[in-house]
Amino acid sequence: MAAPTLGTKLAAEFVGTYLLIFTVGCNVLGNTGIWAGVSIAMVLMVSIYSLGGISGANFNPAVSVTLGISKTMGGPGLDWNHVGMYCGTQLVAGLAAAYSYSGLFGKSFPLGPSAGFGWTNAGLCELLYTFMLCFVVLNVAAASKNRTEGNQYYGLAIGFVIIAGAYGAGAVSGGCFNPAVALGIDMSSAFLGFGWCLPYIGCELAGAALAAALFKVVRPDDFGGEKSAVTELVSEFLGTFMLVLTVGLNVLAGSKAGAFSIAASLTCMIYALGDVSGAHFNPAVTVAILASGRAPDLTPGKAGSYVGIQILAGVVAAYTYALIRKGDTFALGPADGFTWAGVTVAEIAFTFVLCYVVLSVAVSERTKASHMFGLAIGSCVTVGGCAIGGISGGSLNPAVSFGIASAQILNGGYGYKALLYSTMEVAGGLAAAGVFKITHDVDVALPDGKMEA
16 A cells, blocks of 8 residues: 655645634634534544544644654654644644634634633643643554554544643633644734734643653653653653643633543543553552452552552642632532532442443453543543532542642641542442452453463
8 A cells, every 4th residue: 555645644734734723713603612622622533533544643733843852852753844844734724724714704713811811821721731632642643552553542532632621721721732723813813913822832832842751751662761660650640640630620610511521631641651550540540450459560569659649640730720720729528518428428439430440441351441441431530520520529539639638728728638538539449349359250360370251
């Protein structure tokens, strides 16, 4: 089969970028509301699956730049000639799409931070979620292991980053995460004011550079190095950090799609880092896996280091969302009309669901889901967030609980609540391990070394 020509690749980049930015504009000007972030994520996902085999489906100058930086450091990626041509094509496509949606609706909308926020707040959102986007792309689509195995979840993982960022970070910056989006919006609304695209693009490119640097840290084997314990701890920190950051930004924005957005952040980071550290991102999950006895590589000492780094990441993420939201935080505890007894039942039950699914789809040899594991685990957050968010907040994770409680200290909160929540969540994890041992006893090897039928 012949390889795509350069002209074909550039045409693919133009089409994919145009569709993405045209969809952004139509959703904003059409006042789509709660489904806007999902719509934008889905057009990115389907375009990636349609055109990934042609051009690599970058559709974003930040993605092309992160691939260029990665290759310069000796890893997988794009040469700078291709990066330059891709970026130029994407920017032109973004302008064409922006003027198209402006012509269709007879109006446009300006680029800039939401009311009450400045460029530092918006810039942090753009940097962190562009980092997340580029980091996921590098791990699921560029990493040698995933290229060799030919995973089928790459488009889903990349698209879900948009859902993760659109609802929480989007409430602060508008949620571009793409220089072609920023330039297109700013140029098409120049009559309303111009210039915000410059700091936005700067922050997005900084996120791209950070993604390439940390990609080298978590996948040293792609750069001629060797994996170490530090590699796994950095992986656990990054995944937990982005999860807890997304929790806080969604809650403080009053997002009506909060549970799905948080679930999306977990899903895409699991796909990005599952084969690096196991992608626990949750002390209750780590305890459940250890208690199951089915992961010989997870020693008590290693589990302890995972738990410590996860809680640290949760606290750092919580202070980060407090910084972005200008000191705003929120409390951990029962919702109005509910008691601690209700919180106990809710947190144990749905942390059980999360941990049990992790054990079933990622640990068990019999029921392991080689492609759907990330979606299955992330969906547990949608399940729990919707089911008990109005009772306990749906933390389901001691790293989330410690993060929320620690940040709330800034506004007079009490840290002890994190201990209460964490006790419930670990209990749910232990219960999951116990039930898993019963339902999945077929995984246990027989004396002759074979698995039970």
